[in-house]
Amino acid sequence: MTGQFGNKNKAWSARFSEPVSDLVKRYTASVDFDQRLAEVDIRGSLAHAAMLAATGILSESDLASIQRGFTTIREEIAAGRFEWSLDLEDVHLNIEKRLTELVGDAGKRLHTARSRNDQVATDIRLWLRDATDEILTLLRALQEALLALAEQHADTIMPGFTHLQVAQPVTFGHHLLAYVEMLSRDAGRLADTRRRINRLPLGAAALAGTTFPIDREHVARTLGFDGVCENSLDAVSDRDFAIEFCADASLLMMHLSRFSEELVNWMSPRVGFIDLSDRYCTGSSIMPQKKNPDVPELVRGKTGRVYGHLMALLTLMKGQPLAYNKDNQEDKEPLFDTVDTLVATLRLFADMTTGIQVRAERMRQAAAEGFSTATDLADYLVKRGLPFRDAHELVAQAVREASDAGVDLAGLGRERLKALSPLVGDDVLETLTLEGSVNARNHIGGTAPAQVRAAIARHRARLASA
Ligand code: ARG
Secondary structure (H helix, E strand, C coil), X not given: CXXXXXXXXXXCHHHCCCCCCHHHHHHHCCHHHHHHHHHHHHHHHHHHHHHHHHCCCCCHHHHHHHHHHHXXXXXXXXXXXXXXXXXXXXXHHHHHHHHHHHHCHHHHHCCCCXXXXXXXXXXXXXXXXXXXXXHHHHHHHHHHHHHHHHHHCCCCEEEEEECCEEEEEEEHXXXXXXXXXXXXXXXXXXXXXXXXXXXXCCCCCCCCCCCCCCCHHHHHHXXXXXXXXXXXXXXXXXXXXXXXXXXXXXXXHHHHHHHHHHHHHHHCCCCCCEECCHHHCEXXXXXXXXXXXXXXXXXXXXXXXXXXXXXXXXXXXHCCCCCCCHHHHHHHHHHHHHHHHXXXXXXXXXXXXXXXXXXXXXXXXXXXXXXXXXXXXXXXXXXXXXXXXXHHHHHHHHHHHHHHHCCCCHHHCHHHHHHHCCCCCCCHHHHCCHHHXXXXXXXXXXXXXXXXXXXXXXXXXXXXXX
């Protein structure tokens, strides 16, 4: 056989006098992993073919043949009957070859005014746009799960920490809302990245554009792109959007990893603030008493691989001259694995969140230890006219005394506290209560239950309008 795909099945065989070695074939082929681009590759090809027909570059009957061919190919792929061949290197050549088998010359005409360089760039953008939308949906579900839990625990008091030491009481709802804030920034970043993903490279052809009278806007509209990449060299070689996506993903995983670390800590029997549903934990093969928080630990662990993919893509691009180089083929696996990791992690996390059982008594008990309301006593004195630094000093003395006596500040008793300063009144013990402490922080961003409820309402309104 001669002609396209004839000799050794390759699209460029006429130029070559010997086939590539087996090792080279294996080394350079991407079909094992890029076949997951098949659906977007077909979508892109159909849009390209429709444009070629609309501009008179391709006949209507060729377009009809191509459309018919792709219907069959889609069925074959869906049924697992499509035969992927390493000889055909990648997803694009495999599909084009099969199309030509099915519809003859019309299939051979599909590649007019196109190159695999602008084709693959288009495929990845389409694929990543869909993936981004899925991740945004999952992110929203996780935020909703966190909001529901925060609402249940708007009044639940726990210790807030700095340096992992009890600092001031906070509400558990407030603590959870800190993660909702992080996740809303993540969603914002992804939505912003999506705008840069959603540009059409097709029409750049190999690197310089094409001699055919194409209509790139037509293709962009068909595929739902916001516009076209405006420089052909940049269009085929740009992978910024993939790097940006991985950077967004890294931040998101970092947030989930921090939360995971807290869950692991809260679940340890020494702390005992929460329990996770059994379906999120495993036992030990040797120690019968164990219930290990495997899922949050793995989230923490998988964060590393996502950071790794970001580094891989940054490094992939740093040495490439314009325009397309085969290096770019290495963009796919890191991107695919980043998406897979994110999708699986977000799914599990939302479900895990709904199964968090809170041990409010343990939290409260821990908040009552460690002089967590010492700042409230200092604030009390300041409100009665003492300069803050002096109040700080006075309360530090009281803490030391209480600590020596093995009691908390309230445990010193009203009379002893009154002896600290003539500014201390009969109402001093109320300022030392946990409820008094959290309720007093009643401004936007504060931990008061009323503020937690207001913040939940704001987040819900924002999610509803997004
Ligand atoms: N499989 C290739 C990739 O992923 C497709 C583009 C190949 N282009 C080329 N000129 N060899 O990047």
